Amino acid sequence: MNPIILECKGLSKRYGNTQCAVDNLSLSLERGQIVGLLGPNGSGKSTLIKLINGLLTPTAGTVLIDGMLPGVETKSIISYLPEQTYLSPSMKVKDAISYFTDFYKDFRPDRALKMLKDLDIDINARFKILSKGAKEKVQLILVMSRDAMLYLLDEPIGGVDPAAREYILRTILMNYSENATILLSTHLIQDIENVLDRVIFLQNGRAVLNATVDEIRMEQKKSVDILFREVYRC
Amino acid sequence: MPWDLDNDRPIYLQLMERIRQDIVAGVYKPGDKLPSVRDLALDAAVNPNTMQKALSELERDGLVYSKRTSGRYITEDETMLNQLKAELAMQHIRQFLETMKQLGFKKEEILSLIQEALKEEP
Known part of the structure; x- marks a missing residue:
């Protein structure tokens, strides 16, 4: 098995004639890690995630997932949680489960149903009647109930209260396997610092730091959260 | 309940301290089997790899030992x-x-x- 699950080489994305959203970025991630993609608004987090899952094509450079260019095969091993919901408001939770079961060979409906039950979410409810937090939880449950190789979670804890955040983090910890890697973007570092192996700081589309959480604490004698505030001081 | 951890020190060191303390306080008795890495990581709300590292270090110190397939145990020394x-x-x-x-x-x-x-x- 290729130990590298994700490799970006000189990756750039420019929208029209603007500044690069992702700028000559090179990095590689090994399997079996939870990686935080950190950066202020507009630093290129979502663009990078969309380049990895093939929703955007690079202006220059390449991205390889398990050695493959983004395509049908990589979609089958990537589980992606977008920043915005894509589930139709009129759809019922159980319909979403059957969609996922049809779409993804690696989807485990029993796992999803168990988590929904733990959270007292009615599978007969339509998405339009669910609270924002409940909707986010359902989406994360769907995404984490796949046995994927690479999970791309774009702001998974952005819109939920602290208690739900804790549940979501537990869900992530509980469902991820040793061979899988999770790349999650967020600006709420403090809440998730302890569950991360490694952090990547993005600034203007470049990786300005790529280190493990304990390396940062050992060398800087401060938390990633404090370091982030220093690096990105306005 | 996630373990109470400081923000400015390496996490694995703090996990080691906490487990050492639990051993001394009798939460784990000599010869007791430790919960799995995953369960301990979930309990502490930390990354499983970090917990793994803490346990490996404790093992190196001789405080815990592992049996090949059945998990980690507290020393009886x-x-x-x-x-x-x-x-x-x-x-x-x-x-x-x-x-x-x-x-x-x-x-x-x-x-x-x-x-x-x-x-x-x-």
Whole structure:
């Protein structure tokens, strides 16, 4: 098995004639890690995630997932949680489960149903009647109930209260396997610092730091959260 | 309940401290099987790899040992456990003495204050 699950080489994305959203970025991630993609608004987090899952094509450079260019095969091993919901408001939770079961060979409906039950979410409810937090939880449950190789979670804890955040983090910890890697973007570092192996700081589309959480604490004698505030001081 | 961890020190060191403390406090008895890495990581709300590292370090120190397929166990070496207990006690005492020094107390004063406090203990 290729130990590298994700490799970006000189990756750039420019929208029209603007500044690069992702700028000559090179990095590689090994399997079996939870990686935080950190950066202020507009630093290129979502663009990078969309380049990895093939929703955007690079202006220059390449991205390889398990050695493959983004395509049908990589979609089958990537589980992606977008920043915005894509589930139709009129759809019922159980319909979403059957969609996922049809779409993804690696989807485990029993796992999803168990988590929904733990959270007292009615599978007969339509998405339009669910609270924002409940909707986010359902989406994360769907995404984490796949046995994927690479999970791309774009702001998974952005819109939920602290208690739900804790549940979501537990869900992530509980469902991820040793061979899988999770790349999650967020600006709420403090809440998730302890569950991360490694952090990547993005600034203007470049990786300005790529280190493990304990390396940062050992060398800087401060938390990633404090370091982030220093690096990105306005 | 996630474990209470400081923000400015490496996480794995703090996990090691917590497990050591639990061993001394009798949460785990000599020869007890430790929960799995995953369960401990979930309980502490930390990354499983970090928990793995903490346990490997404790194993290197000899405080826990692993059986090939069945998991990790607390050492039954009483000498080592007593030594650990004494070490933790000394750590707390040194911290206390440091604070008392900062407050301006001399050695004899500290000693008599301790004796007084001990008398008040039931």
